[in-house]
Amino acid sequence: MSKTSTAATLEKALARARAQRDADLNDLMEELRIPSVSALAQHRPDCLRNAEWLRARFERMGFKAHLVNEPREGKPVVVAECNGAPGKPHLTIYGHYDVQPADPIDKWETPAFEPEVRNGNLFARGACDNKGDHMTAIKAVEHLAATGELPINIRFLIEGEEESTGYSLPQYLRKHGKDLRTDAVLVWDGGFDELGRPVMATALRGILYVEIHARGAAIDLHSGSFGGNAPNPINTLARIVAALKDTNGHITIPGFYDDVKPPTAAELAEWRKDDAAFQKEALHLTGARALEGEADFLALERKGSRPTLDANGILGGFVEKGEKTVIPATAFAKVSMRLVPDQDWEKILKSLEAYVQTLTTPGVEVHLEKLGSAPPVLSAADHSAARALQTAFEEAFGRKTALMREGGSIPVAVDFQEAVGAPLMISGIGQADAAVHSPNEHLLVSQYHTGIEALIRFICRFAESGSA
Numbered sequence: 001m002s003k004t005s006t007a008a009t010l011e012k013a014l015a016r017a018r019a020q021r022d023a024d025l026n027d028l029m030e031e032l033r034i035p036s037v038s039a040l041a042q043h044r045p046d047c048l049r050n051a052e053w054l055r056a057r058f059e060r061m062g063f064k065a066h067l068v069n070e071p072r073e074g075k076p077v078v079v080a081e082c083n084g085a086p087g088k089p090h091l092t093i094y095g096h097y098d099v100q101p102a103d104p105i106d107k108w109e110t111p112a113f114e115p116e117v118r119n120g121n122l123f124a125r126g127a128c129d130n131k132g133d134h135m136t137a138i139k140a141v142e143h144l145a146a147t148g149e150l151p152i153n154i155r156f157l158i159e160g161e162e163e164s165t166g167y168s169l170p171q172y173l174r175k176h177g178k179d180l181r182t183d184a185v186l187v188w189d190g191g192f193d194e195l196g197r198p199v200m201a202t203a204l205r206g207i208l209y210v211e212i213h214a215r216g217a218a219i220d221l222h223s224g225s226f227g228g229n230a231p232n233p234i235n236t237l238a239r240i241v242a243a244l245k246d247t248n249g250h251i252t253i254p255g256f257y258d259d260v261k262p263p264t265a266a267e268l269a270e271w272r273k274d275d276a277a278f279q280k281e282a283l284h285l286t287g288a289r290a291l292e293g294e295a296d297f298l299a300l301e302r303k304g305s306r307p308t309l310d311a312n313g314i315l316g317g318f319v320e321k322g323e324k325t326v327i328p329a330t331a332f333a334k335v336s337m338r339l340v341p342d343q344d345w346e347k348i349l350k351s352l353e354a355y356v357q358t359l360t361t362p363g364v365e366v367h368l369e370k371l372g373s374a375p376p377v378l379s380a381a382d383h384s385a386a387r388a389l390q391t392a393f394e395e396a397f398g399r400k401t402a403l404m405r406e407g408g409s410i411p412v413a414v415d416f417q418e419a420v421g422a423p424l425m426i427s428g429i430g431q432a433d434a435a436v437h438s439p440n441e442h443l444l445v446s447q448y449h450t451g452i453e454a455l456i457r458f459i460c461r462f463a464e465s466g467s468a
């Protein structure tokens with residue numbers, strides 16, 4: 001396709017997107033009604049339904065689509081391809097259709113899976129992470145394809161296990177990586193920063209997620225008859241969890257920081273400029289009285305280039321209303337660590353396993369169960385596809401893109417790098433106050449429509465850039 005005809009395609013697709021805003025929003029709302037929570041077994045049928053919903057949509061757009069499920073008990077990956085632009089670049093677009101659990105459900109103003117627009121925001125679990133994101137990509141491609149001239153070759157890979165560190169897509173990439181040739185991968189699962197700028201992530205943190213299980217007596221006991229003699233696994237577990245991090249935010253697991261690489265001087269200089277504004281906004285977004293973290297580091301370092309450890313849940317004993325005088329037999333805590341280059345989760349898991357044994361009390365047995373892990377990734381943002389996306393963001397949103405390290409994790413990102421080998425663009429359209437993973441998750445409707453326009457622009461620029 002010539003430059004002039006790409007310009008005409010761009011204008012036609014933008015005009016179609018502007019004319020069909022209501023339909024585009026309704027389509028997103030339809031997907032948001034599917035409660036595709038990957039972490040909860042009872043929602044597996046919903047995950048399968050969501051995968052089918054996407055497959056049907058891709059087929060309607062003229063894509064060849066199929067579901068891949070490996071291992072079989074996992075949630076399927078939706079693979080959709082259109083290769084109608086020979087000689088033009090190839091783009092892979094990554095997203096995920098699974099969402100985080102909606103709880104605590106009583107904190108939602110309207111039900112999590114009954115999407116509703118209020119004050120220009122669309123409220124629902126997944127509105128932002130990631131259905132809002134991947135629907136902007138699907139819509140951008142749909143508007144371009146409807147002109148009859150999709151200017152590049154595209155493969156969508158939309159997985160259903162991102163929020164629960166699954167293996168279906170990583171295994172698929174590891175097995176078929178060499179057949180999945182592509183010029184760039186749009187890892188479309190990020191968002192704007194606290195200062196309202198589009199972001200392209202130069203790093204993602206890795207993760208190590210464990211449960212710490214504690215067992216004392218063989219059965220729950222009367223706390224009067226046995227209190228003073230019986231071991232209490234809640235008390236011990238609380239002490240263990242507390243000991244993992246000191247009051248200066250320093251993690252005490254032996255060797256934990258050994259492989260942490262400091263950021264570059266250029267990164268630090270950039271973060272220093274933005275840190276005060278970031279802290280102010282982060283304080284506002286958290287609604288907390290103060291921010292906490294490792295002393296002597298910028299808040300932006302603590303967000304992106306320093307590792308962390310957090311308890312995500314702790315359970316044991318009697319948690320209903322009222323009193324029950326009991327010494328429970330068991331307790332457990334969920335603890336996750338965000339890891340940065342060059343930390344190695346296997347090394348840290350071994351150290352943590354040995355460390356908790358030194359922290360327990362004589363009558364309490366503790367053991368770890370690993371729930372998930374992913375290594376940290378670094379991603380350059382100076383390749384031609386990345387430049388095309390930054391230009392498209394600026395044209396659509398009128399803001400320059402911030403290049404920064406993101407605190408979150410996308411476990412499959414490393415598999416794209418290692419098995420497919422193409423450069424990544426890690427980005428997305430949700431605004432910073434979107435409350436992702438929290439109650440009342442929401443997406444600014446204007447971000448959705450402008451996001452669609454930005455991606456239409458990006459694809460047309462990418463088409464002109466030649467193979468990256």
Ligand code: BES
Binds near residue numbers: 189191
């Ligand atoms: N979209 C996020 C990842 C993300 C967060 C990217 C912040 C950029 C900025 C993704 O859906 C996510 O939440 N991932 C999980 C992975 C975990 C369950 C292994 C995360 O980071 O908690």
Ligand code: ZN
Binds near residue numbers: 100163437
């Ligand atoms: Zn998420």
